[in-house]
Amino acid sequence: MPYEWISPSPADPQAPLRELHLWPHRSLPKRGFAAFIGGTFLLLLLPLYPAIGSPVLWGLLPFLMGTLWLLYWAIQKSYRDGEVLEELRIWEDKVRLERHSRHRATQDWEANPHWVEVKLHERGGPVANYVTLRGANREVEIGAFLSDDERVDLYNELARYLPSRG
Template sequence: MERALPYEWIPPEPGGPIHELHLWPHRSLPKRGFAGFIAGTFVLLLVPLYPALGSPVLWGLLPFLMGTLWLLYWAIQRSYRDGEVLEELRIWPDNVRLERHSRRDATQEWEANPHWVLVALHQTGGPVANYVTLRGAGREVEIGAFLSDDERVDLYGELTRYLPIRE
């Protein structure tokens, strides 16, 4: 079974780049699953309240249980917002451009001549295993740092079809 990768190659359009790649962080809990998880947690939090119905203990427990539910909701929503990252790699015959869009930071950009761009896979020594970088125009930039180790190896293989490999 082939796994779905959190990136895709966009078909070329007339006048656009000859190759375009979009990368994003993997989401193990989709939005629909998130709603079900919160609903299920709410139902489970009601279980200890059932015996307390009609007694003053209910009003002692209710704020803590609902506060727990709210905190869980807030934490997962924060995780979604922090994970809103998109990297776009565009390759033209005379230019390569990498843009990283993040909700929290300004857009980061890098450009170089594709003839001089080198793709490298650092199996060790980087901030993560199988660290993929692009080098050109006097800079070395990472690509797909939020991907898993195996996904970065797959990405490296696909990038080497379009850009030179650094030994």
């Protein structure tokens, strides 16, 4: 699962009762990325092998290397865009959600846990099984980057720690 509940420190009186970290799933880890680019490079060399020593090599080479560079750039951009971390902290007297993203300032939301309502929107949201937290006159999304099944599991866990009382 691309999220985990963090155990609070019992020695710290300011520590939250519960803490949840969420991040986007990575289907291609960095080691797999290096192997993929290397394998693609070797496969792109196959059509160049018979052209060695002919002017056709210089006609094909820029296009094949441009393709490799474009593939490398697109995957790196996907990695950069996916650098998102959502942190949900639950105390006795407040709930705080922070979203850290590479391209934006940190977004945060805070409410009283007694009035927080966890909602699962099976339809009508930007994605299926859209999970939101409602409180303090505001509704915020959580875990929109998770898969449909993961969002349902997240909703069930959040509903256990934040029962719908609103």
